[in-house]
Amino acid sequence: MNDALYIIKDTPSNGKGMFATRDIKHGTCILSENPLVLIGPDNQRNFEAVNSLPMINKMQFLALRNVYSEKEMPVLAGIIKTNALPRGPNSDEAAVYRDLSRVNHSCAPNVHHFWNRITEKESIHAVKDIAAGDEILTSYEEVLMPWAARQVSLQKKFRFECRCKLCTSASNEEYDATVARVKKLSDLIMVYVSMKNDPRKAIECVREILALMDKAGIWGKSTFIHDGYQISAMYSNYDLAKEWADLLLESYLLDEGESGDLYKRYLGYAQNPKSHERAGWGGYIDLKGA
Incomplete structure (x- = not known):
C-alpha cells in the first residue's frame, strides 16, 4: 500500500521489523490487521488450521521468525509460540499476523497493541510521536515490570536478552x-x-x-x-x-x-x-x- 505508515524490512539484529515511513503522531492508529490464523489451546487443531491456509498465506506464516529449535518443539509450534499475540488480556486464545507479528520488542515501546473485540482485529496505536525511519516497537511484557523480571521472562519465552534503550541506559x-x-x-x-x-x-x-x-x-x-x-x-x-x-x-x-x-x-x-x-x-x- 502506497499510503501505509510503515514498511517491513530487515533489522540489524532482530530479523525483520516494522519501520515508520513518515512521522507518526501520538494516538495514530498505525495498523488494524485481520489474523493470518487463529490460535487456540489445542496444538493439533492449530497445526490443522495452518495447513489448511491458502498457499500464499501459509508461505507468509512459514516466513515468520522461529526462535525455538526442532529439538524443543515442531516448527509450526515454534512459529506460533514466537509470533502469536493474545486475543485480549489473559486470554488463552491468540492469533498470528502477517505484519503485526513482525513488530519487535522494546521495554520502552512507542506503540500499544491490542485485540479489538468489536472489529475482531489486532491494532497498534502510537503511544508517543514516532519519527520517519524509526522502528515501531511494542512491549511483549507489562511495562510495570522491573528489569530483572523482564529479562527472565523474555529469555524464557522469546530466547533473547533485551538490549533496548531502556535496558542499556543509566536510568x-x-x-x-x-x-x-x-x-x-x-x-x-x-x-x-x-x-x-x-x-x-x-x-x-x-x-x-x-x-x-x-x-x-x-x-x-x-x-x-x-x-x-x-x-x-x-x-x-x-x-x-x-x-x-x-x-x-x-x-x-x-x-x-x-x-x-x-x-x-x-x-x-x-x-x-x-x-x-x-x-x-x-x-x-x-x-x-x-
Missing part, C-alpha cells in the same frame, strides 16, 4: 524504583478505599502515580485515571468525577481510538459522571483539593 535503576513505587501506590489505593474509607488519600496516590509515569515516560495511564474517576464518583464528587472522566476519555482515545472496546463506556462517563455503576456508593466525602 534503568531509576525506572525500577519508579515501577516499585507505582506498584506500592496502586496497592495503597485499594487499601484506602476498601479498608480505611479514606478516598482523599487514594486520590493522592493516583495523582502521584500519574506524575511518576509522566516523568518516566511510561505508557498505560488510563487504568489509573479510571481509578481517579471511579473513586470520585463513588464518593459523590461529580464535578471532580467529570474532570477525571474527560481525562480518561482523552487518554483512551490516544491508546485505542473510537473503535476501542471501552470507548462508548468512557464516553458515557464523560457525558454523565453519575452513570458509573458504583456512583454514590460511598456516600459523600469532600475530595476538593485532594
Whole structure:
C-alpha cells in the first residue's frame, strides 16, 4: 500500500521489523490487521488450521521468525509460540499476523497493541510521536515490570536478552524504583478505599502515580485515571468525577481510538459522571483539593 505508515524490512539484529515511513503522531492508529490464523489451546487443531491456509498465506506464516529449535518443539509450534499475540488480556486464545507479528520488542515501546473485540482485529496505536525511519516497537511484557523480571521472562519465552534503550541506559535503576513505587501506590489505593474509607488519600496516590509515569515516560495511564474517576464518583464528587472522566476519555482515545472496546463506556462517563455503576456508593466525602 502506497499510503501505509510503515514498511517491513530487515533489522540489524532482530530479523525483520516494522519501520515508520513518515512521522507518526501520538494516538495514530498505525495498523488494524485481520489474523493470518487463529490460535487456540489445542496444538493439533492449530497445526490443522495452518495447513489448511491458502498457499500464499501459509508461505507468509512459514516466513515468520522461529526462535525455538526442532529439538524443543515442531516448527509450526515454534512459529506460533514466537509470533502469536493474545486475543485480549489473559486470554488463552491468540492469533498470528502477517505484519503485526513482525513488530519487535522494546521495554520502552512507542506503540500499544491490542485485540479489538468489536472489529475482531489486532491494532497498534502510537503511544508517543514516532519519527520517519524509526522502528515501531511494542512491549511483549507489562511495562510495570522491573528489569530483572523482564529479562527472565523474555529469555524464557522469546530466547533473547533485551538490549533496548531502556535496558542499556543509566536510568534503568531509576525506572525500577519508579515501577516499585507505582506498584506500592496502586496497592495503597485499594487499601484506602476498601479498608480505611479514606478516598482523599487514594486520590493522592493516583495523582502521584500519574506524575511518576509522566516523568518516566511510561505508557498505560488510563487504568489509573479510571481509578481517579471511579473513586470520585463513588464518593459523590461529580464535578471532580467529570474532570477525571474527560481525562480518561482523552487518554483512551490516544491508546485505542473510537473503535476501542471501552470507548462508548468512557464516553458515557464523560457525558454523565453519575452513570458509573458504583456512583454514590460511598456516600459523600469532600475530595476538593485532594
